[in-house]
Amino acid sequence: MQAFQVRAPLDYVITEVDVPQAAPGEVLVRVAYAGICGSDMHIIHGANAFVRFPRITGHEFSGVIEALGEGVEGLSVGERVCIDPVINCGQCYPCRIGRPNVCTALQVIGVHRNGGFEELVNVPAANAYRLPENVSLESAALVEPYTIAANVLDRMQPIAGDQLLIFGAGLIGLTILQMARALGIEDITVTDVIEERLATAREFGATRTFNGREQDVEAAMRELTGGEGVPLIADAACVPALLPQMLRIASPAGRIGLLGFDVKPSDLVQLEVIKKELTLVGSRLNNRKFAHVLNLMSSGRLNPLGLVSHRLPLAQMPDAIHMLDNHPEKARKVLIDMTS
Template identity: 45%
Template sequence: MKSIVIQQPGKLTIETRPLLQPAPGEVRIKVSYAGICGSDVHIFHGHNPFAKYPRVIGHEFFGHIDSVGQGVDPARIGERVVIDPVVSCGHCYPCSVGRPNVCSELQVIGVHRDGGFSDYAVAPAQNAYQVPPSIPDSLASMVEPFTIAANITAFLKPTPQDTALVYGAGPMGLTVIQVLKGVYGVQKVIVTDRIDERLQMARENGADWAINNQHQSVAEPLAVENIRPTLVIDAACHPAILQEAINVASPAARIGMMGFSGEASSITQQSITSKEISLFSSRLNSHRFPQVIEWMSQGKLNPEKLVTHCMPGEEIEAAMTLFEKDQRACCKVLLKF
């Protein structure tokens, strides 16, 4: 089988490897489609502190179960499945309170263990979720990105009455916009980004107002319109955003942080407590796959609006360069295996 391997930061190869065999409790998946995520690019550049090398990357993938390990029902062979990349121990404190995404022994498929940029991949059987016929093969790998939005919004509990501000109109921001509009019915969703083409994508994904903050703070147009967002989500992940988000937010607002920067954010306690702001952070997803599969099958989400390119797996280097460099025309790139 052919596998896309990051040997070390900056060195990507396509290797021919022996066909994987599922261990007890695992399934083997014949991969059909896989999505490129920013974290895959970070692993390639050596910017992900959790990655172990060499590594088969890819945590957004879809395929068919073609073999099962001991203890797994053979009837599962042939199932169309997407894979939850979160592998947890099941017994530590976070797992015991329903937060396996921050398990004390967390392993992420495609980061800590080999992932789905390969002809075949293996995963725990419980991490393989069946996909209904209403979701086509070409879009099924998009379930995982929407679980990230599902996770943060589960903490924030949006309502139709909220005025939401989303920082960032990249793939994460667009999934958040779709979930806010299509699932929770939020009437006013504002998005801010520095790239006009990305802002147009945000409008196409449901944003009601798009603000370019390349040359001005988002606080300025919000002040002109006398808008104080009651819900703010940082999907741009820059350390400077948090204090601005606190400043522009309404009293009693909820702020969701999706960033993973190691740089310090400078914030004041007074700006938080004076408004009694609630801060939530979110990593990966906590058993959100069934929920997102249901939303997608019900037509509440439109993953096709995010997919701009689909390329053969062997063109991985060109695909990753496109994803990273062409933010004006490229949103989500899928690899076909």
């Protein structure tokens, strides 16, 4: 069968691989759709310290159960599913306190083990979520990005009436925007430096947008809030140099959600944090958010297919990578149709 395999940094190929067998406690899934994520690009560029090569990437995917491993109950061959990529040990401190997404023995499908850019893939049965009847396989491939948004918003603990400022209108910024609206947050500002992305944010319901190249975002938010500051700030730009500005923009008792994996240090002015008693929270992957997102998707409160800018067969994945490397402004979510 065919798969997209990263053999080493900047060395990737569409290749033939062996068909896996359903292991005990696992299900074999015939992949229908898989999305290219920024973390897939980090693996390709050798910027992910956790991956071991060669690796079949892909952690955003949906498909149909092809076979059941020994001992699997509650799932059936032929059922449509999407896959939570987070695999945890269940024994360590984070797992014991209900934070399995930062398990000390964490494995991520598509990073630590092979993922969804192959025709058939083995996954733990507990990680397969049955789809509601009105959620398509195409939409279901986008559940995982929404869980990222759900997780960071949960970590930020919104309160009724809170304003939200999102730095970055890429894919994750747009999912945070949609998720925040689905959760009842009404006043949402989005800032970016690419006008096309800001236009999309407005289409998706942003209350207002600011272009950071053309406008003083800090001054604009100060005026907008009467000098009080913003209670919720989500960093979907993941640029360490922006943290001091976020600290200044945040209101007293504000919460800032951080998502970036950049190893460059940020300048943290402790005075800003202490005098306002700010809360800075990291957010990694998702903490059991798949069922929640599927419910929101089924209810029509999310618009997953609106995120998709390109649909391509697996054979064209190298072209998609080239586009994402050289013209990221042209793409939102690139979805690979594994059936074509």
